[in-house]
Amino acid sequence: MTKILRTAAVLVSALLTLGLCGCANYIDLADRAIVQAIGIDYLPDKKAYRISMQYFNQSSEGGQNQIDKTQDNVLKSVGEGDNVFSAAKNASLLTGKDLLLSENRLIIIGKELRKYDLEQTMEFFIGNFHSHPQAYVAAAENTAEELLDIRFKEGSTSSQRLSDLIRNAASEGRCRYSYPYQVMTMLCTGTRSAFLPLLKAAELETDVTIPKQSGNDSGKDGKEQSKNSETTIILDGGIVFRDGVELFSADAEVSTAVFFLTDRVSEYSFTVPLEKYAKPNVTLNDISRNITVTEKDGEVTFNVFLKASGKIGSRGNINEGDITAVRAVTETAEKELERIVENSVISVAGKGCDVFGLENALRRCCNKFYNENKDRIGEVIADSDCNVSVDIDIFSLGLNTA
Numbered sequence: 266m267t268k269i270l271r272t273a274a275v276l277v278s279a280l281l282t283l284g285l286c287g288c289a290n291y292i293d294l295a296d297r298a299i300v301q302a303i304g305i306d307y308l309p310d311k312k313a314y315r316i317s318m319q320y321f322n323q324s325s326e327g328g329q330n331q332i333d334k335t336q337d338n339v340l341k342s343v344g345e346g347d348n349v350f351s352a353a354k355n356a357s358l359l360t361g362k363d364l365l366l367s368e369n370r371l372i373i374i375g376k377e378l379r380k381y382d383l384e385q386t387m388e389f390f391i392g393n394f395h396s397h398p399q400a401y402v403a404a405a406e407n408t409a410e411e412l413l414d415i416r417f418k419e420g421s422t423s424s425q426r427l428s429d430l431i432r433n434a435a436s437e438g439r440c441r442y443s444y445p446y447q448v449m450t451m452l453c454t455g456t457r458s459a460f461l462p463l464l465k466a467a468e469l470e471t472d473v474t475i476p477k478q479s480g481n482d483s484g485k486d487g488k489e490q491s492k493n494s495e496t497t498i499i500l501d502g503g504i505v506f507r508d509g510v511e512l513f514s515a516d517a518e519v520s521t522a523v524f525f526l527t528d529r530v531s532e533y534s535f536t537v538p539l540e541k542y543a544k545p546n547v548t549l550n551d552i553s554r555n556i557t558v559t560e561k562d563g564e565v566t567f568n569v570f571l572k573a574s575g576k577i578g579s580r581g582n583i584n585e586g587d588i589t590a591v592r593a594v595t596e597t598a599e600k601e602l603e604r605i606v607e608n609s610v611i612s613v614a615g616k617g618c619d620v621f622g623l624e625n626a627l628r629r630c631c632n633k634f635y636n637e638n639k640d641r642i643g644e645v646i647a648d649s650d651c652n653v654s655v656d657i658d659i660f661s662l663g664l665n666t667a
Contacts, residue, residue, distance in 0.1 A: 371424055412498060548575050603653045619642075
């Protein structure tokens with residue numbers, strides 16, 4: 266019995282020792298900087314990387330660490346270095362705090378950096394086990410630091426606004442977001458191509474009604490209109506990369522096509538160009554896709570089939586019970602979506618790039634041909650044809666057009 270008690274005491278002592286050792290590297294929250302967004306730029310004249318980290322300042326009151334997430338409490342740390350790692354290290358040294366990347370929401374790639382090695386930048390985040398694995402990756406029209414410096418009147422931070430913008434656009438089928446490991450996976454395909462959504466600053470003008478000052482005869486009812494502008498951030502298509510560098514910028518339709526062919530679209534709304542019925546709005550749900558490939562004598566054709574059901578959201582001047590009008594809207598909506606996807610695929614694939622999952626479809630459907638030509642897969646995709654077929658089942662006010 267004594268031996269058992271002695272053994273138990275030794276085990277308890279060992280566990281306590283291990284527990285204390287585990288606390289040896291403990292860092293108080295007040296000594297950490299919780300990073301919310303990271304912008305990376307390249308300075309050609311210095312041949313250096315510049316990293317900007319937006320973070321919240323912590324305070325400690327009553328023995329409990331608290332995080333004030335208001336706009337006024339948002340700080341930025343900047344560092345420069347020969348590579349992303351050294352730039353990040355210098356940014357941490359300047360703050361005097363441990364930069365915590367596990368809460369980071371967003372990684373922004375600046376304009377000049379897009380001309381260099383995107384792959385090396387992604388390696389930094391993938392190799393850093395402290396980095397959040399599901400941070401959105403996006404490109405900036407100009408510098409990444411510029412976007413992080415934008416301050417919003419309603420109190421939301423640029424990191425929050427940008428991440429919400431990307432997430433909401435993805436839920437509406439407007440763009441496909443990617444995480445660092447997904448970008449790296451795309452860069453390791455046969456065409457070494459990747460697609461990033463493009464963020465840009467824009468001026469938003471609003472009309473503000475203000476009380477008329479005494480002695481001023483302008484305006485009516487004692488009020489006058491005034492123009493007010495605010496800098497905001499919008500999504501504007503995306504950037505197509507090949508071999509880790511920017512190849513060309515793509516419009517919003519390409520961004521939509523990328524989402525339709527590579528992700529799960531839960532809902533998508535668009536305006537049908539049908540003047541006769543005042544350009545009604547159509548909302549699609551239950552969207553599915555299938556990509557097949559045919560090959561004959563070295564000629565490859567990608568066949569894209571999209572199927573969806575939905576409803577006419579804004580009916581324009583369509584009368585209730587007008588089946589002819591609903592059918593016309595259905596056919597026009599199908600042709601419009603076919604145009605968007607087919608033109609997008611042809612424009613990107615024609616440059617030997619694949620951001621639509623075409624290589625995977627070719628491997629799956631024509632495995633022998635793929636294995637024989639995988640060293641020239643970019644050339645095969647550039648010379649291929651594409652056919653897109655869309656089947657939409659639209660019902661309006663309970664009317665099914667099938």
